[in-house]
Amino acid sequence: MEWSSLIGPGAVVAFIGLIGSVYVARSGRTASLPEHMSRELDRLKRDRDSQQRRLRHVEAYLEILSDHVNLLEAHIWQQKPPPPPPRPTFKPLPSEEDE
Numbered sequence: 001m002e003w004s005s006l007i008g009p010g011a012v013v014a015f016i017g018l019i020g021s022v023y024v025a026r027s028g029r030t031a032s033l034p035e036h037m038s039r040e041l042d043r044l045k046r047d048r049d050s051q052q053r054r055l056r057h058v059e060a061y062l063e064i065l066s067d068h069v070n071l072l073e074a075h076i077w078q079q080k081p082p083p084p085p086p087r088p089t090f091k092p093l094p095s096e097e098d099e
Contacts, residue, residue: 020033020037023036053093054093057093061090064088064090065088067088068085068087068088071085072084072085
């Protein structure tokens, strides 16, 4: 077992504890720390969901582009004259309000 697998999680927990202690010491507001952490957790979850949505959109976009490249290659290999097959159209990434 690697030492980093034992120390890594412990170091993260210690760092979070240290940051929390510094925050409480500087602000003097112990009651607001859980609320602040809850708000930050909600924000991080929203950011993660947004990133996952964008990733799915980009992956779909790349699949469409890959299919189009394959179509163009087939057009060239079959020695067909111009014009090439039309470019695909892409739907824009929906905004968060649309979902």
